[in-house]
Amino acid sequence: MNxxxxxxxxxxxxRRRYADTPQLSADFLIKxxxxxxxxxxxxxxKNNRRTLRRWLYPITGIAASILLxxxxxxxxxxxxxxxxxxxxxxxxxxxxxxLCMDKDMNDKYEAFMAHQEEIRxxxxxxxxxxxxxxxxxxxxxxEINNY
Amino acid sequence: xxxxxxxxxAVKGGRRQGQDLMxxxxxxxxxxxIARLVPDVMDAEELTQDxxxxxxxxxxxxxxxxxxxxxxxxxxxxxLALDFxxxxxxxxxxxxxxxxxxxxxxxxxxxxxxxxxxxxxxxxLEKLLDDxxxxxxxxxxxxxxxxxxxxxxxxxxxxxxxxxANRLYRIxxxxxxxxxx
Numbered sequence: 001m002n003x004x005x006x007x008x009x010x011x012x013x014x015r016r017r018y019a020d021t022p023q024l025s026a027d028f029l030i031k032x033x034x035x036x037x038x039x040x041x042x043x044x045x046k047n048n049r050r051t052l053r054r055w056l057y058p059i060t061g062i063a064a065s066i067l068l069x070x071x072x073x074x075x076x077x078x079x080x081x082x083x084x085x086x087x088x089x090x091x092x093x094x095x096x097x098x099l100c101m102d103k104d105m106n107d108k109y110e111a112f113m114a115h116q117e118e119i120r121x122x123x124x125x126x127x128x129x130x131x132x133x134x135x136x137x138x139x140x141x142x143e144i145n146n147y
Numbered sequence: 148x149x150x151x152x153x154x155x156x157a158v159k160g161g162r163r164q165g166q167d168l169m170x171x172x173x174x175x176x177x178x179x180x181i182a183r184l185v186p187d188v189m190d191a192e193e194l195t196q197d198x199x200x201x202x203x204x205x206x207x208x209x210x211x212x213x214x215x216x217x218x219x220x221x222x223x224x225x226x227l228a229l230d231f232x233x234x235x236x237x238x239x240x241x242x243x244x245x246x247x248x249x250x251x252x253x254x255x256x257x258x259x260x261x262x263x264x265x266x267x268x269x270x271x272l273e274k275l276l277d278d279x280x281x282x283x284x285x286x287x288x289x290x291x292x293x294x295x296x297x298x299x300x301x302x303x304x305x306x307x308x309x310x311x312a313n314r315l316y317r318i319x320x321x322x323x324x325x326x327x328x
Contacts, residue, residue, distance in 0.1 A: 005254075005257075005258045005261070005319070006258055006261075006262045007258060007261040007262055007291065007319065008261075008262040008264060009261050009262055009263055009264065009265070009268050009269050009272055010261050010272055010287070010291060010319070010322065011291045011292075012269045012272075013269050013270075013272035013273040013275075013276060014276065014287060014288060014291050014292045015292065016269070016273055017273050017276050017277075018179075018183060018288060018292055021175075021178075021179040021182060021183075022178070022179075022182055022188050022191070023175065023178075024174050024175055024178045024192065024195065025192060028170070028174065028192065028195070028196070029167055029170055031196065032170065032196045032199060032200065033163070033166075035196055035200065036200055036203070039200065
């Protein structure tokens with residue numbers, strides 16, 4: 001594709017159409033400097049607002065992120081606790097059961113021992129009774145002892 | 148203080164004399180360019196003012212290797228004018244009518260058709276120019292009227308020179324199509 005076309009008709013039409021271009025007003029420079037000054041004065045509060053906006057948005061963003069993180073952590077820990085609670089309760093119950101079982105065993109042991117003690121005491125009482133009731137052949141006893 | 152480099156240094160230093168020299172040298176050219184895009188002269192003058200104020204405040208971003216000072220100013224002016232037209236909801240970009248693609252004409256034939264020297268055809272083209280959307284009118288004026296290269300036009304209009312060459316072909320074809328009606 002050729003970059004420079006003759007297109008003389010089009011060039012002539014453009015030349016005629018834009019031959020009379022309007023001129024800049026004589027006080028253009030004065031108006032421009034005046035506009036520049038008033039723009040500078042206006043831009044001060046604008047700059048302050050821009051600075052505020054520049055800091056406000058990131059800070060708000062960071063604060064929101066932290067809040068979101070903390071909330072999610074709290075939610076997660078609550079959920080974890082809720083999951084762990086039945087386990088803990090079960091553990092406690094098991095421990096209590098074990099304690100009950102131990103206590104039961106102790107009671108049984110103590111009862112057994114008491115029963116044994118009672119038997120032993122009864123045996124001793126019977127032996128004493130037998131000794132009182134039956135006359136002892138001292139001779140034979142002595143012989144036995146000597147033997 | 149005559150060269151562009153010296154004017155730029157003066158503007159960078161915040162000297163009013165530099166600003167006045169820049170406006171004195173390029174003010175009318177920028178104003179004329181904007182006046183071709185914006186219908187009202189007062190608006191064009193205000194946009195010219197904004198162009199220079201923006202140029203003064205952004206002079207540190209100017210790179211002389213990329214474009215001349217005049218082209219850089221044109222680019223600022225074009226953007227401001229385009230924003231202005233968009234704000235005013237004035238037509239900026241046209242949609243190509245499908246019928247222009249039905250016209251079977253090659254580049255050479257098109258060039259011949261637009262170079263007849265016929266007075267009637269020139270007058271018709273002059274009228275048709277007003278119906279073109281501002282961006283197409285600007286491309287024609289930059290390239291044909293101000294004799295800027297397509298690379299310069301591309302810098303001003305923020306496009307590639309290849310895209311602008313295609314656009315130029317479409318505009319010429321559209322004008323030819325309207326001439327034939």
